[in-house]
Amino acid sequence: MEARLTEEMEWRKQLELDLSAAQAALKKDKEAFQVAEREMKKKNMELNSLQTECQQGRTRIKSLTQVKGEKAILEEKMAQLERAYSRLEIELEQVKAEGRVKDAQRGNNIQVEHFQQQADRLRGELDSVQLAYNKLRDELASERHAISELQNKLSTSVQEKISAEGERGRLEMEVQRLNKQLKNQRDQLQSPQEALTAHKQHLQTEERGSPVRTREGSSDQLFNLKLELSQVQAKLDREREQSSQHQLTLQAQLSETQGHIKSQDSVLSQRAEEARQMKQDLQRAQSLFTSAERELRYEKEKNMDIKKHNTLLEQEKLKLCAELKQVQTKLIQAEQSIQSQVSECSRQHSKIRELELELARTTSNRSATSGLQEELQAERARLITADKKVVELQQQLKSAQHMLRLEEARAGENSRLERDSRDLSDALSALRAQQHEEHIARSDTAVYTGTMQSDIVTTIGIRSCWSRGRRSCSSR
Template sequence: MNQFYREELERERASRARVEQDLGEATQRLLMAQEEIRRLTDELDAQGREQNEIESVSWSALQAPESQEGGVNEWRESDGTELQMAMEHNSRLDKEILALRARVQTLDLERKAFLDLVEQLKEEICEYQKSEKQGLLLPMPTETEEVAVCLLQGTKDEGRIEGDHVSGKAVSDQEERYQGSETLHKRCREAIENIEGRNSQLLHKLQKLEQEHEYLVERNEELESILGETQIQTKQEKEQFESEVEGLHRKITSLETELLEVQKSKTEMSGEEQASSGAQEMQEMLESCQETIEKLGSQLGERRERRKQLASELELLREDLKAEQKVLGSQVSELLEEREKINKLEQKLEDLCTDEQTYEEQMAKVVFLEEQIKNLRDEQELLCSELLESNKKREELEKQLKDSNEEKRLLLEEIAQLKQDILTTREQDGSMLEETLRMNQGMSLSDERFQQQEEKLQQLRQDLRRVQNLCSSAERELRYEREKNVDLQKQNLLLQQECTKVKAELKQARAKLSDTTETCSSLSAQWEKSQQKVKELEQELLKCSQADKLQSSLQEKLAQEKSKVCEAQKKQKLKDSQHQLLLAEARVSDKKLLEEELKEARENEARVQQELHEEQLKRKLLEQQVEELRQQLRHSRETEASLAKMHVELQAKTLHVLEDERKTDSSEHLQCQKENQKLSEQLSLLKEENKALYEEGVRLLNQKDLYVRKYNEMQLRHKDKMRRAKETFIHEVKQRDGRIKQLENELSESKLQVEKGKALIAQITAENEKLLQERRRLLQKITDQEETPWSTRSTIATLQSSLMPVPATDAQSREKDRRSAGEHLKCGTKEFQPLQPDSKSVNLSERQSKVLPSPRTSFPSREPPDSLGILKATQDTKPEGEAESQDSSFCLSPSQPSEIGYLNVASPGDTTASQLQEESQSISSENF
């Protein structure tokens, strides 16, 4: 039991340590995420500023007049470089957006995981507190005192009863002892059941913790897989974006080449159009085409730049697209009008081949431009869809960032509360662990005693077996020794009085133990207070470092402002800077002193841990250390006041812009004071909790005594169970032996039955062999009888054929009958063979029914029954076995048709004799 409790405590410690580590890592991750988000927002702001500058430059370049072609080329080159820069900037922005998305997803997942952890921890803390309260509120019955009172009452009653009824005394004493033992056993059972219930609850908690740990491991693996998938998706999106950028570059180069070709054609056409009357119209058309091309180029540049501005210029783009669509519609109408004009010019200038060639070239260019316009429209639609998607994504990202920031704040607040709860639980666990260790030491000694008692019990069992044989002789001696038992009872009374004295001494020892536990708890509380004060000092050092950083930033700003101020003020600022440097050196020295004081405080903590056993000396040292720490706190507060004064002096010298920072510093100072007040309130709460823990320790000591008693009673019950188990085992062994004997008898009987069955099988096989021999003999006789009448049948058939006149009308019918009968006989000779299964006989009967004619024909229906009846009459005289063999041989004999013909000849008074004779004649003629 002790080992089980130790293992449970170790598991709970490990689980709590893991949870604390997870919380620390979570806080670190949240801080890192906040820093990254701030950095990314700053970078986005800087990039937005750069975009605004680039847009202003591009607008100024577009609005500037194009005076010369060289200037135009330079402008195109600058536009190309700016476009490249803009594309690179777009790629960077897309990468950063993807990174932000991934980061937001990871933060959401971490937030969910932390919320789950927080809820689980809260539930565990509530359950733990409830279980502790229930364990403390259990009743604490003083079973030892009750047992002592019962025994004293029994002894007094026995002392009052005297002499004559000695036998009645013994019986009553035995009954009272038996009742007292039963009550003790009941109480022990109840206590053991309570312990088992608590153990089951602890096991259930451990299983829950293990399941939660496995769930966290699985969630971490899932998060890693999700991160891998997001990385792959980002790579794919990058590749797609690069391919789109390359396509846009190609389109830009193609447009530039087309513009150059149009300009060349313009220069070539300028000389020819001066001579012709319609040259002005052509120039106007070319100018309009150039204007449209330039407009399209400017629109493309504007759209690409507007694509960079994801959310700010969405509405403007929609309006521009609508206007551009109208312009394109007007341009299309103008192009159609130009086509009509060109057709008219072609009719007028059919004679001029040169003009025709130029017109053809212009028409081809117009068609090419129309195709370009269609492509540009398609690109416009794609750009609009992409812009809408990008705006939606950006809005979603902004919402996610806001939600994540709010959730982070909430998580930080919850984590701070959880840390406070964990500190309180740690303090409670420390006191509980010390008490459990003491309990375990006592239980280890009880285990050794229990082993010794078990060995003694084994010896006693052996002695009891011997004593049972001597009980009959001992009963006579007990009659003489009852008088001696009276003296022994008096001695028992004296021993009980001594037991009461020992119990009083035990109570005194427990009081001493409670005093020692109080002193230990007070020392542990003082040590924890010292640790908290050291933590407060570390926080103050961090605040000082932050103040130094702020001072450094302020100094940089002052240096920038000094460069702008006149030379006359430089000397004063130099003096101020020297003064500030001196102050900074003083602060550095203060920092060093504080660090040394921290080291000293840590050394003092180590000393306190070593000197916990010495109570009085440690108390004095701790009080001195507390006073020193208070002095240090006063010094730190004074340093803070001096720093605040320095801040005030510096802020008076600086501009009004730094007033906001001063306000933030003052607000932080107020927050620090509020935190100090909260810490003082927490100290008071901790003192109250220490008092409650002391009371719980006293209750646990009382519970320890109860557990020891219950454990001893459980041992006695275990011995009774072992005795009963042995008795049941012996009874079951006897039953098993009887069962084995029964099974052996059944096996012998089954063997005899098997031998009898084998003998019967041998007799049956011998009889079967005899029957088979008789069957073969009968078959041989039948074949001999069939061979003798064959010659007589042939002669009779020839004589009948010569003597009987055959009418002409019945010749055809008789031939058909003969053929059918011959086929029937052939089938019978092939299929009817000796010693084959009955299935073939069935098939033969079916074939005969198919081949033989119906009763309506010339063949009558009584032909087969007559022949079979004659044969059956010959076989009835034989036994049943022989009859069956003869029937089978008859059905399967190949000489059946000959027998049928022979029997039909022998029957003179039959109506079917003539028909059978005809059949026999036909068969004999076929055989010849």
């Protein structure tokens, strides 16, 4: 009997050692699960940030495709404008060759106004577009060519104006010269008239002094003077007519030159206004060109950043896959350890049953039975704690499995998001189904733990009743 009790004591000590080892292993597994849970939370946050960044990248790609479409439309419109502009240049050259400058200028003004309207509309569209680098360069070259042509026209008109002003000065000098000639002729005509009047006065005085003597001589002289005076008067009339005709021709030439100068001034002012407008258009085009270059550089930098970000996302994805594999291996190891601990607990249950049987056999010795009962109660308490720990480990295992499934689903969701964002709803529905299953599993585990606790309480009550009955029997 004593040898049997010593064997039972040794066996119980061995059981205690096994239970302590199992508790230490369970504690280690619990710490490992906590570390895995923290890592999973961290990975979930990283996955959320990666999803948001992927969404931003897709929106950027959509905006880039829209900008490319707008660029193609603008390129087509710019090609049409270039063809229209070249056609206008050809028509303008033909009109110049035919000599119809005025009609060509009117038609050209209409076409230029139409072209300016189209250019203004295109400028409004160019403000919203970011990739118009090459076409703006062509527009700048064409506008520079037009400005050079306008400058040539302006220089020719300036030369014509200078020549017209020289002609005007020459005509004014001619008019002054003719006025001087008229004045001289008038002076010359006044001198014989004055001499004639003086001679008449002299004759009158002589007639008063000797009227009979000088009447015949004075009549001859008077006739001669009248004849000379009539000749001078006729000559003066002819010169007056010639000078008036010449003055009229000079005035006509002067008015014609003034009209020509005015028309040249108007043409010159119109061409200067066109040159100023073309310079303003050139400045606007240059500003648009610089803004387009800035936008192009900005888009290139943005594309480089997106590429770098995508490479970083790929690297993070590979890291997440590697970490997920590590977590899976850890979970497999934890499941194996829990299974071994469950088998160990089942062995301990069988040993406790054997101890109870042995305790029932050793009813003859009270001290032995009381010691065995105390040990049995201690073993029962240890068994209850071990069962609780096993239940906790099972719950932790289920939660870790659920987190692993969530992690796998999220990793799959991330890969599906990179292929197509439309699979997100399916992944969310799958996650919701998994959450529902997890909720059901948790409720089942709660029911199972409740039943287990009730079974343990009933077994403890039965055992306590049995021990009381056995004590009463022994006391009898």
